[in-house]
Amino acid sequence: MAGILEEINEPQDIKKLNMLQLNQLAEEIRAFIIETIARTGGHLASSLGAVEITLALHYIFDSPRDKIIWDVGHQTYAHKIITGRRDKFKSIRQYGGLSGFPKRAESPHDIFETGHSSTSISAALGMAKSRDLRNGKEHIIAVIGDGALTAGLAFEAMNNAGHLKENIIVVLNDNEMSIARNVGAIASYLSRIRMDPHFIKVRDDLRWLLKQIPAIGEKMLKVARNIEEHLTYMMVPGVIFEALGFTYLGPFDGHNIELLCSILKKAKDMAGPRLIHILTRKGKGYQFAEDDATRFHGVLPFDIETGESEEEKTIPTYTEMFGKTIIELARENEKIVTITAAMPDGTGLSEFSKIFPERFFDVGIAEQHAVTFAGGLAAGGLRPVVAIYSTFLQRAFDQILHDVCMQKLPVVFAVDRGGIVGEDGETHQGIFDLSFLRILPNLIIMSPKDENELRQMLKTAIEHPTPSVVRYSRGRGVGIPIDKKIEKIEIGKAEMLRDGTDLAILAIGNMVYPSRLAAENLHALGINSAVVNMRFLKPLDENLIEDLARRCGRIVTVEENVISGGLGSAVLEMLMSKGLSGAVIHSIGLPDRFIEHGSPSLLREKLGLTSEGIARTIQGVFKKVG
Numbered sequence: 001m002a003g004i005l006e007e008i009n010e011p012q013d014i015k016k017l018n019m020l021q022l023n024q025l026a027e028e029i030r031a032f033i034i035e036t037i038a039r040t041g042g043h044l045a046s047s048l049g050a051v052e053i054t055l056a057l058h059y060i061f062d063s064p065r066d067k068i069i070w071d072v073g074h075q076t077y078a079h080k081i082i083t084g085r086r087d088k089f090k091s092i093r094q095y096g097g098l099s100g101f102p103k104r105a106e107s108p109h110d111i112f113e114t115g116h117s118s119t120s121i122s123a124a125l126g127m128a129k130s131r132d133l134r135n136g137k138e139h140i141i142a143v144i145g146d147g148a149l150t151a152g153l154a155f156e157a158m159n160n161a162g163h164l165k166e167n168i169i170v171v172l173n174d175n176e177m178s179i180a181r182n183v184g185a186i187a188s189y190l191s192r193i194r195m196d197p198h199f200i201k202v203r204d205d206l207r208w209l210l211k212q213i214p215a216i217g218e219k220m221l222k223v224a225r226n227i228e229e230h231l232t233y234m235m236v237p238g239v240i241f242e243a244l245g246f247t248y249l250g251p252f253d254g255h256n257i258e259l260l261c262s263i264l265k266k267a268k269d270m271a272g273p274r275l276i277h278i279l280t281r282k283g284k285g286y287q288f289a290e291d292d293a294t295r296f297h298g299v300l301p302f303d304i305e306t307g308e309s310e311e312e313k314t315i316p317t318y319t320e321m322f323g324k325t326i327i328e329l330a331r332e333n334e335k336i337v338t339i340t341a342a343m344p345d346g347t348g349l350s351e352f353s354k355i356f357p358e359r360f361f362d363v364g365i366a367e368q369h370a371v372t373f374a375g376g377l378a379a380g381g382l383r384p385v386v387a388i389y390s391t392f393l394q395r396a397f398d399q400i401l402h403d404v405c406m407q408k409l410p411v412v413f414a415v416d417r418g419g420i421v422g423e424d425g426e427t428h429q430g431i432f433d434l435s436f437l438r439i440l441p442n443l444i445i446m447s448p449k450d451e452n453e454l455r456q457m458l459k460t461a462i463e464h465p466t467p468s469v470v471r472y473s474r475g476r477g478v479g480i481p482i483d484k485k486i487e488k489i490e491i492g493k494a495e496m497l498r499d500g501t502d503l504a505i506l507a508i509g510n511m512v513y514p515s516r517l518a519a520e521n522l523h524a525l526g527i528n529s530a531v532v533n534m535r536f537l538k539p540l541d542e543n544l545i546e547d548l549a550r551r552c553g554r555i556v557t558v559e560e561n562v563i564s565g566g567l568g569s570a571v572l573e574m575l576m577s578k579g580l581s582g583a584v585i586h587s588i589g590l591p592d593r594f595i596e597h598g599s600p601s602l603l604r605e606k607l608g609l610t611s612e613g614i615a616r617t618i619q620g621v622f623k624k625v626g
C-alpha cells in the first residue's frame with residue numbers, strides 16, 4: 001500500500017481529492033483488495049467491480065449521515081477500507097476479524113446488515129419513511145446488483161416505493177452477472193438497454209463528432225458530458241423502472257468516477273424514487289477475475305501471478321457428490337428435473353445443466369419461486385430436485401409448507417451447506433433448517449453421515465412419493481469408498497454403529513463420525529456408549545430410541561443445528577410422549593445465538609462440535625448425574 005490510500009481514514013478524507021487523485025485512489029484500493037484477498041480468500045470479483053461507485057458515493061454523499069445500503073453486502077470491501085477499517089482489512093472473514101459483510105457493530109457506516117440478497121430497496125424505503133416522519137433531510141441510497149434485482153423482494157419494494165413516491169436513490173450495479181451469468185427476462189431487458197442500437201448509435205455519433213474537434217479543452221469536455229447525460233435522460237431506456245414510479249437515469253459507465261460523481265450530484269437534487277443504472281465489469285482490474293468472474297465471486301486464497309488456488313481435490317465435496325449422483329439418477333429416470341436459484345456452480349448442478357439442458361432450471365435469485373415452481377412441476381408429474389443452500393431456503397418457508405408439504409407433492413429438497421459454513425458468518429450459517437423443517441407435516445428429513453450415504457438418501461428421496469429433504473454439509477466428504485450401485489435405505493430406520501450400555505449417543509449428519517470417535521475415546525475411560533447414526537430426523541426411529549432409553553437410561557443427541565427445535569427436541573418430545581421422560585437427556589448442538597464468522601474447524605472447536613468436544617461434554621454430563 002502506498003500513496004493516497006494511506007491518508008484515507010474516513011470518507012471525509014476523499015472529499016479533498018481531485019478527480020485525478022480519486023482515480024489513483026481507485027487503483028490503489030484495487031491493488032490492496034487483490035493483495036489481501038489473495039491471502040484470505042473472499043468475495044473478490046464483486047468488490048473489484050464496485051470500487052468506483054463506492055468512491056463516487058462517498059464523494060458526493062455524507063456517510064454516515066446519508067445512508068448507503070448495500071445489497072448482499074459482498075461488494076463492500078472498498079467501502080470498508082475507506083470507512084476507517086483499512087488496517088483491519090487483512091483480518092477479513094477470519095475469526096475475530098472484520099466480517100465480509102456490512103455489520104452495524106463494526107462501523108456507523110454499515111447501515112443495514114445483509115448477506116442474503118435483494119433487501120436493500122425495502123430497507124432504504126423503510127429508512128426514508130422514518131426520515132420523513134421525523135423531518136430528517138439525509139439522503140438514502142440503495143446499491144443493488146442486477147442479480148439481486150431478480151428477486152421478488154426487490155420488486156415488492158420498488159412497487160411500494162413508486163406508490164409512496166419516497167425520496168430514495170437506487171443504484172443498479174449491472175455487470176450482467178449473478179454468481180453465474182445472470183438469467184431471466186429482467187437480465188435480457190437490461191442487456192437490451194445496454195445494447196439499444198438507437199441509444200448507442202446516437203451516443204457514438206456524438207462521441208465521434210466531439211473527437212473531430214481538435215484540441216478539445218476541459219470546458220468542451222464538460223459540455224460534451226452534459227450533452228451525453230441529457231441525451232440519456234431524453235431517451236429513457238428504462239421504461240420498466242419508469243412504470244414502477246422511478247425516474248430512470250442511465251445507463252452510465254460505472255467505472256468512470258467523474259461521470260458517476262456528476263450523475264450522483266444531479267440525482268441528489270432530484271425528488272422521488274430515482275434509479276441510476278450503471279454498467280460495470282465484475283472482477284474489474286484483475287484479469288483472472290474478469291475472465292472467470294464466477295470462480296472469483298467467492299474465491300479461496302490464490303496466487304496473484306497465476307490466479308490459481310491450491311486445493312486438495314482427492315476427496316469429493318458433498319456438493320460434487322450430489323451433482324454426480326443426480327446425473328446418474330436422471331439417466332435412469334427421465335422425470336427428474338433440477339432447479340437452482342442462481343447458483344448452478346455452488347449447488348453442483350452445472351454439469352447436469354450441460355447434459356440435460358431441458359431438464360434444468362436456473363430461476364434467478366428467487367428461492368420462493370423456485371420452491372413453488374417445483375411444486376408445480378411435481379403436480380404436473382415430474383420429480384423436481386430443488387438444490388438450495390440451507391441459509392437461503394429460509395426465504396421459502398411458506399412455499400415449502402403451503403405449496404409442497406400441504407399438497408404432499410414429491411419435491412426433493414437438496415439442502416446444501418447445512419450446519420456451519422464458516423467464513424461468511426452469521427448470515428450464511430445453515431444452522432436452523434432441522435428446526436424449521438421438522439415442524440412441517442408430510443416431510444421426510446434425512447441427513448447423511450458420509451458421501452456414500454448421501455447417494456443412498458438421494459435415491460431414497462427421489463423414489464419416495466411425498467416431499468423430502470436431504471441435508472448435507474459444506475466441504476469434503478469423509479473419503480469412504482463409494483458403492484457403484486446406489487441402494488435405497490429404509491425410511492425412518494436409524495443405523496446402529498456401536499452398541500453400549502452406559503449411554504446412547506444419537507447423532508445426525510456430519511456429527512456421526514465425530515460422535516463415534518468420541519465414543520471410542522470414552523471407552524478408554526471406562527464409559528461404554530452406544531452410537532446411532534440417526535439418518536432420519538423425521539420420521540424418527542422411535543423403537544430404537546425407546547429401546548436405548550430403557551436399556552441405557554442416558555441419551556445424548558448430537559447435531560450441527562441450533563439445539564432449539566432440532567434432533568434433541570425431537571427425541572425429548574418423543575420420549576415424553578411415551579412416558580419415558582425419566583431418561584437423562586442431554587443435547588449437543590448450537591447455542592441460541594447467531595454464529596460469527598471463522599473457519600469451520602475453528603468454530604466447531606469453539607462450539608464443542610469435535611470428537612474431543614463431544615467426549616468432554618459427555619464426561620461433564622456423567623459427572624453431574626453420576
Ligand SMILES: Cc1ncc(C[n+]2csc(CCOP(=O)(O)OP(=O)(O)O)c2C)c(N)n1
Pocket residue numbers: 046049072074075115116117144145146147148149173175177178179282341342343365367392395
Ligand atoms: C437470498 C439469496 N440467495 C442467494 C444468494 C447467493 N448470492 C450471493 S451474491 C449472488 C449474486 C448477486 O449478483 P449481483 O446482485 O448482480 O451482484 P454481483 O456479485 O454481480 O456484484 C448470489 C446468488 C444470496 N446472497 N442471497
